[in-house]
Amino acid sequence: MSFFLNFPLFIIILSLMTAVTSSLLKEKAARVLTLALAAVAAVLNLLTLAYTAAEGKSFTYLMGHYPHPWGNELKFGILEPLFAAAFAAVLFLSVLGGKKQLDQKLEHSKGRFYYVLCDLVLVSLTALVYTNDIFTGYVFIEICTLSSCGLLLIRQNGRTILASVRYMMFSLIGSGLFLFGVIFLYSLTGHLLLPNLKESIAVLNASGERRLPLLAAVSLITIGISVKSGLAPFHLWMADTYGAALPSSSGILSGLVSKGYAFFLIKLVFDAFGPAFFYTSGVQNILFAFGVLGILLGSVGALRENNIFRMNAYSSAAQIGYIYMGIGLSATMGIEAALFQILTHALTKPAIFLASAGLSDSAGGAKKFHNLQGTGFMNPFAGVSFSFEAFSMIGLPFTMGFISKYLFGMAAFDSTHNKMIPTLIALALSTILNTLYFARTILRIYNTPENGGTVRVPIRQQKNFFIAGSLFALANLFFGIFARPFIAFLADGLRIF
């Protein structure tokens, strides 16, 4: 076995140990460790990716001495290391870009815990992406839930406590439903490892026995995960959550945590439920319907908002709607589009939150649009960064947003009639609504300020944000322009998933 296949294990063990060690370190050391860890994780994932892509097949990795169905396992082909690397890189950039706000707004007695929680988010996402065992998935969902609540709570004011209680409630409901589903599946099949679950489910499905419990288990798991991701109508916590948190936390929560759950669901669809069963079960139609609903509710919510962070949060809800719409559409092109959308949103939304924080800080912490007038001139880089990422969200050509909308469109034409029309309508409507609320924001920030504030925030005062924002934008352009080979790569990954 190649040494490259050991890297996922190394990343998981290393991140657990970093998290534990950081809890006794000073704030600065903990931050350096977190950044180093995320960078190392991204590189190691890419090395694994290089190996699996060259081999062109997927591998199972024993976590111990016993193969499935007895012992825990990891399984990875192309998609797992790719997404784990992307998540690690986005975590790195979110923490790096939000350094200024972290320095200003974190209480220093608690600073190191913030980075402990970042490490824990990283390890839980990595394990969620790589695992071949549904219960391991649940354990790391728990870590992810707790640590993302901590990321909100760390800045204690009235709003964040309220927001994190709300977030916790929704998240725990999701975890609970997921756990019910796992219990049902176990008592139906006697297995927890994904390959054995898939076999048993196929047998059960063919025999037609215990159809209702099987459907109930699959839908509970699916719904549980989508509630945790914030699929409409369970998206209302997002506005409070992202509106009150630090920009790095918002970036990590919206760009990574909800995406990690979505990726895990896709993995379950392919490895545990089996696409053949899932796409005839009817659960996919529910996901599709709620995805479309999420796009519309999220966009309308964003349109109504008067607070830039809450607007971003609603826009996240719409983007998550896209992902679930894609999962519901079809097992091939729909999932491809959903995967691409996960990457698009993971690379765009954290940058938007960082840029919004830059704009808001240059206006003395204002969040309402009429107080943000002219901030695009006061903090030029944040303005440019926000505008660029907004263009990507709207879906202008050469950005990832365009490609992902294109992929959804193609997936719609590829699918049945009764899904094609709603998808196309949702795409068109949401593009118009996206344009409306982002164009309005861009107009506001480039409007001449009423009181003529002329405080300028040059790039040299925000080097970290400059680096992170530029890298986010460059990555976005890169995948937006060289989309075709990348989509082919994703399709390869999906084949060996």
Place this chain on the structure above:
Amino acid sequence: MKKSFKDRLQAWDSGQFELGDALVRETDGRRPPEKEEDVSWAHVPVGRVSQVERRLFRVLYPVLAGLLALVMIAFLLFVVEQLPAFGDALSPANSSEVIKRYIASGLTETGAVNIVAGIILDYRAFDTLGESHVLFTAAIVVFILLLAETELPDKPSDRRILMDDLIFKKTAFFLSPFILLFGTYVILNGHLGPGGGFSGGALIGAGLILVSMAFGPRVSGRIVALKSYRRIVLVSLLFYSLAKGYSFFCGANGLHTIFRPGTPGRIFSAGLILPLNIAVGLVVACTMFGFYSLFTRESV
């Protein structure tokens, strides 16, 4: 005054007006604060809500939530009723190859007489590694929450009242050594019989809390100094990760570990299970006692 669509669009564009305003009137006169950091506003919803809506919400919400919960309960009961019966020897959960191998060769493969210990610390050790870090994560989040309030309440706490209670003190004096001893036994015996790190750790944690409640932190600090709790957790978790990382690495690469099952039934047997049980036990005990100390405002 009626506004034209154009006026509204302009007002919306300039950010002075939310679309929601047109639908909902603000009646109680309390506008949400501009700075959201204001704690006293925490309970005020951000959107503007009229009194009628608020009253309607107060009635409708519990009714609808109760209905939803009832529907969910009925649905889940209905599904459970259709599952294979609990305890049925032929049900998939009781007759699959998984459980058969655990029972048939668990003893020889892991060396643990207690099959459950063999499953959670050997076959499915990755889950348990994650699970012990769930505890750690929870401890960190509680720490963040409780670290915020710096001023201590000056009134006599419940603990003080308990400390003056002679019966409680004497009972604790006689009971606590046995509780601590029994906890240690449950941990060390985890691979030989019922028990293990989680249950034994909970016992020790409860014993420490009892000592601290009865005699104050100074006495419980004599058993283990307060400051060392975090270090104990840290060392246990690091040991756990390293040991299991090594074991996973060897397992995946087809290498033999230095840990052997040994003679089942002996105290030093079952390879890594005994040290891991000790590590888990320490983490659980220290986390429990740490929570207690945090809630009673003694620093850990």
